[in-house]
Amino acid sequence: MTIQKILTKLESKKESLLGAAKEINKEFGHVSPEAVDLLADYFDMKPAEIYSAVSFYDHINVRPPASLTIRICDGANCSLKHSEKIIEEIEHFFGLREGDDFNPKVRIERESCLGLCEVGPVMIVNGTVFERVEAGRVGEILNRYV
Amino acid sequence: MKKIITKDWDKVIPADVKSYQKNGGYIALKKVTRMKPIEVIEEISQSGLSGRGGAGFPTGKKLEIATKQKDTERYFICNLDESEPGTYKDRMIAERNPHSLLEGIAIASYAIGAKRAYIYINGNFALARRMLDRAVEEAEKENCLGKGIMGSLFDLELTMVSGAGAYICGEESALINSIEGKRGEPRRRPPFVCECGLFGHPTVVNNAETIASIAWIIKNGAPKYKKIGDNFNSGTKLFCIDGAINSPGLYEAPLGTTVRELIFEFAGGLRAGTEYWFAQIGGSAGHLIPIGLLDEGPGYGKDVKIPVGSGSILVVDKSQDIKKLMLAWIRFFQRESCGKCVPCREGTFRLKAIIERLNNGNFDENDKEDFHKLIWTLDNTTYCPLGKFSVIALKDVVKYKYVKELNLSKNKSE
Ligand SMILES: Cc1cc2nc3c(=O)[nH]c(=O)nc-3n(C[C@H](O)[C@H](O)[C@H](O)COP(=O)(O)O)c2cc1C
Ligand code: SF4
Ligand code: FES
Numbered sequence: 001m002t003i004q005k006i007l008t009k010l011e012s013k014k015e016s017l018l019g020a021a022k023e024i025n026k027e028f029g030h031v032s033p034e035a036v037d038l039l040a041d042y043f044d045m046k047p048a049e050i051y052s053a054v055s056f057y058d059h060i061n062v063r064p065p066a067s068l069t070i071r072i073c074d075g076a077n078c079s080l081k082h083s084e085k086i087i088e089e090i091e092h093f094f095g096l097r098e099g100d101d102f103n104p105k106v107r108i109e110r111e112s113c114l115g116l117c118e119v120g121p122v123m124i125v126n127g128t129v130f131e132r133v134e135a136g137r138v139g140e141i142l143n144r145y146v
Numbered sequence: 147m148k149k150i151i152t153k154d155w156d157k158v159i160p161a162d163v164k165s166y167q168k169n170g171g172y173i174a175l176k177k178v179t180r181m182k183p184i185e186v187i188e189e190i191s192q193s194g195l196s197g198r199g200g201a202g203f204p205t206g207k208k209l210e211i212a213t214k215q216k217d218t219e220r221y222f223i224c225n226l227d228e229s230e231p232g233t234y235k236d237r238m239i240a241e242r243n244p245h246s247l248l249e250g251i252a253i254a255s256y257a258i259g260a261k262r263a264y265i266y267i268n269g270n271f272a273l274a275r276r277m278l279d280r281a282v283e284e285a286e287k288e289n290c291l292g293k294g295i296m297g298s299l300f301d302l303e304l305t306m307v308s309g310a311g312a313y314i315c316g317e318e319s320a321l322i323n324s325i326e327g328k329r330g331e332p333r334r335r336p337p338f339v340c341e342c343g344l345f346g347h348p349t350v351v352n353n354a355e356t357i358a359s360i361a362w363i364i365k366n367g368a369p370k371y372k373k374i375g376d377n378f379n380s381g382t383k384l385f386c387i388d389g390a391i392n393s394p395g396l397y398e399a400p401l402g403t404t405v406r407e408l409i410f411e412f413a414g415g416l417r418a419g420t421e422y423w424f425a426q427i428g429g430s431a432g433h434l435i436p437i438g439l440l441d442e443g444p445g446y447g448k449d450v451k452i453p454v455g456s457g458s459i460l461v462v463d464k465s466q467d468i469k470k471l472m473l474a475w476i477r478f479f480q481r482e483s484c485g486k487c488v489p490c491r492e493g494t495f496r497l498k499a500i501i502e503r504l505n506n507g508n509f510d511e512n513d514k515e516d517f518h519k520l521i522w523t524l525d526n527t528t529y530c531p532l533g534k535f536s537v538i539a540l541k542d543v544v545k546y547k548y549v550k551e552l553n554l555s556k557n558k559s560e
Contacts, residue, residue, distance in 0.1 A: 014345075015264070015307055017327030022269070022310055043327065056329040056484075058311030059269050075231035076430050077388050077460055079474035112313060112478055113231035113429075114270050117388050117458075118395060 001027055003035055007042045017043050021054045030061035066107035068145055071124040072098075075113030078120040082135060086121055089138040148374050150382050151358045152398045155242040161277045163284035166245040172290050174364035178253050179298035183213065186257040190360065192368035194380030199225055199316075199353030200428070200455050202379075202446025205360075208350055212258045212340045215348040222255040223325075223344065223351045226267040226274070227309050227316040230429035231478055232458035235384035236354035238396050240267070240274035243358075244281035245290075248304070250357035252291060253364060255302050258350055262303050266321050269309040278306060313482035317530060318351040319343075320484065331486045332530040355384055376402030379445040383454060387413040389461035390420040405452065406440040409461060420463035424546070428455020430475045431535035434542035468548050469505045472540065476501050479536035487529035493520050494536055509551055517552060518544075 006023045010016040017039065024035050031039075031054050033047075039054075040047040054060045070090055074083050087098055090108055098108040116122045119131035123138075125145055133141070159165040166172065178186050191206025212220055224247060228236040239247060247265070255263045267275055282304055285291040293301045307325050309315050315324045319333035322344050333339075343349025359381055363371045372380045379401035385408055388394045392414030399408060405425060409415065416422060425435045427444055432455045435442075444454035462471065480494035497520045503509045521540055524533045544552050 014327040015305060015325050018310055018324060019308065022308065045327070049328075053328050056312065056331075057309075060310055074474060074477060076426070076471060076474045076478070077232045079470060080389060080460070080462065080466060084470065110477070110481070112229065112311075112481060113233075115228060115234035115237050115268070117232050117234065117386070 003028075003038050007038065012042055012044070014043065017045075017050070017053065018057070021050075021057075021060050025060045029065050030063055066101075066103070066105055068106045069109065069126060070107070070142070071109045071111040073112070073114050073116070073120060073122040074110045075117065075120075077113065077117035078122060081121045083121040085135040086123060086133055086138055089135050090123075090142065093139055093142050148382060148400050149398050150362045150371075150374070151239060151246070151355065151384060152242075152396075153362075154246075158243055158245075160242055161244050161280040161284060163245060163281070163288045163290065166243070167288070170365065171245055171361075172249055172288070172296075174361040175249050175252050175256075175290060176296050178256055178364055179296050179300050183257045183259060186253065186364070187213065189368050190257070190363060193363045193371040194368075194375075195356065195359055195363060195371065196379070196446050197353055198355035198383065198457070200230075200431075202454075205352065205356055208340055208352070209254060209257050211338075212348045212350045215341055217348055218259060219347045220258050220260045221344045221347055221349040222251060222258060222260040222263040223318075223321065223349060224251050224263070224265045224354055224357055225316060225318065225321060225351050226265055226271070226354045227321060228268050228271075228354070228456075229313040229316055229482075230431060230456045230458065231474075232388060232426075232429045232460050233386055233456040235386055235396060235457065237268070237271050237274050238384075239354055239358050240271065241277050244274075244277045245285065246358050246361060247278070247354055248281055248285050248291060250360035251304065252295065252302055253360050254350065254352065254357065256300050258348075260350075261301050262305070264305050264307055264325060264344070266307050266309060266315070266325060269311055275306065275308060282306070312484070313478075314484040314530075314532060317532070320530075321351065322349065329484075331484045332532075334529075374400050376400075376443060376445070378447055378450070379443075383444075383457050385412070386458040387461070388458070389425070390417050390422075390463035390466075391415065391461050392417055401445055401454075402443040404441050404443050405435055405459070408459060409440075413459075413461075416461070416463070420465065423462050423464045423466065424548075425462065426460045426539060427452060427458070429458050430478050431455060431538055432458070433538055434546065434548075436546055468543065469501070472501050472543060472549075473498075473505055475539050476536065479532065483532065483536075484530075487533070489523050490528045490530075490533040490536070493524045493528075493533065496520055497524070497536075497540075504549070504551060514552065518554070 123130045195205045196202040315330040320330040324330040397412040442451045444452040476498045480498045485491045524537045
């Protein structure tokens with residue numbers, strides 16, 4: 001789907017901007033400078049205003065994402081269930097530290113509580129949620145993606 | 147056990163309007179459209195219902211303030227951004243009985259004369275969003291939303307807005323900025339949002355759990371609601387209980403129920419082999435409850451011993467490493483600081499570095515001094531309450547002397 005198509009589905013009202021940006025992010029992985037210009041036209045705002053708004057939110061990328069993104073909840077509840085151990089396992093698996101962007105293919109990120117504490121610890125690999133993750137089985141899950 | 151919000155969860159098919167109506171749904175809304183708005187507000191005020199988003203502001207009062215504004219273009223917003231760590235009660239309401247939210251929203255909107263209402267929902271809540279979308283569609287078909295609701299002159303257009311991953315957007319003025327397509331940064335008050343909120347118009351923002359009790363109050367009457375709870379707090383509260391207990395999950399209990407009862411009677415007691423150390427109530431922005439306070443009932447108001455906050459309880463046993471927990475708390479607030487004011491943006495960052503050193507054994511006297519100064523700064527100088535939230539639990543760690551490196555020497559006052 002093109003950006004224009006995404007936009008024509010939405011009303012050109014301010015309260016649709018966030019939804020539009022999320023939709024573009026979902027389709028293209030990020031909101032590019034060209035997308036910012038199109039959004040600005042459509043919502044009758046300045047590109048700087050659009051950029052300032054969309055770059056604020058965690059769920060919207062303003063740069064192309066890595067092809068494999070692993071997010072781990074490090075909230076207090078998951079932390080008591082050893083999410084730190086899981087982060088270490090993942091770091092070890094890829095030889096990459098959490099938050100680093102040296103590797104254009106893989107990115108490991110910490111995530112705030114997802115409200116899934118009851119079934120934590122939680123890990124999200126390219127959008128797929130894994131619940132009650134055990135440190136010993138992290139490799140097994142990740143092997144499906146590499 | 148008295149239940150209000152979760153009462154019908156096992157009976158209704160979520161999002162199915164017929165099923166909700168069969169269980170007494172939308173009767174309150176029908177009743178309301180035959181009442182004067184002021185009578186509706188009166189009933190809610192009489193019930194003693196107070197905001198479940200954390201602060202416990204009297205709901206009736208808030209609605210009343212909005213109606214006092216000259217501007218008659220008014221909005222109602224259901225706050226379903228819920229991102230406090232450990233908390234998922236609002237998500238469950240939306241997933242299990244979305245119509246109970248829609249009915250409450252319609253009643254409150256009617257009361258303040260709002261023709262437009264919004265639900266701002268956490269961007270992670272995919273299932274809850276789907277349930278609500280379907281419920282809205284079905285409610286419109288049955289004339290419970292939309293034009294001329296239930297044969298009255300009351301119109302209500304409901305718009306859903308999904309957040310995009312920002313804890314601060316749960317704060318009402320940041321939430322409003324976010325709906326307006328801006329950065330989710332808090333606004334200066336006054337003006338309060340009920341005077342000047344969304345697009346500059348009077349706006350009432352209520353937490354989803356608050357809203358989920360409104361239809362029950364209208365249907366059963368304020369006196370019946372007021373009877374539930376204790377002398378200071380009316381009604382029931384949802385508690386997400388987790389940690390060193392046998393049955394983690396969501397429980398509804400009358401306010402006034404003690405922490406001991408919540409842990410031992412509701413959540414199945416402590417897991418075998420664990421020993422109670424403390425519990426944290428209200429997520430990462432919550433206070434710590436040492437064993438001596440177990441027989442208190444969490445609630446609202448200045449004088450309460452245990453502020454209930456969002457109501458989630460994390461039970462921590464003696465085998466846990468509190469320094470790691472401190473790191474989890476501060477990491478959260480550092481990441482979620484919106485960056486608008488220096489004390490919070492920098493303070494949480496520095497505090498995180500100090501707590502990291504506390505964890506890897508490189509913590510020294512300078513760190514200790516800085517730690518206490520930063521706590522004071524965050525507690526007293528930030529633009530919005532997030533700064534204060536970030537040190538509530540840390541202050542309790544100091545108060546209860548849980549970490550010896552942080553203890554202040556005798557000749558130094560706090
Ligand atoms: C940092 C911060 C985060 C907040 N997060 C939420 C939230 O997720 N949900 C919520 O209902 N209220 C949240 N609040 C409180 C809201 O600002 C507001 O007081 C509340 O939605 C009012 O509803 P109530 O009166 O029904 O409690 C937050 C406040 C602050 C300062
Ligand atoms: S205290 Fe300041 S930086 Fe922190 S969230 Fe509030 S406004 Fe933003
Ligand atoms: S703390 Fe991990 S999902 Fe809530």
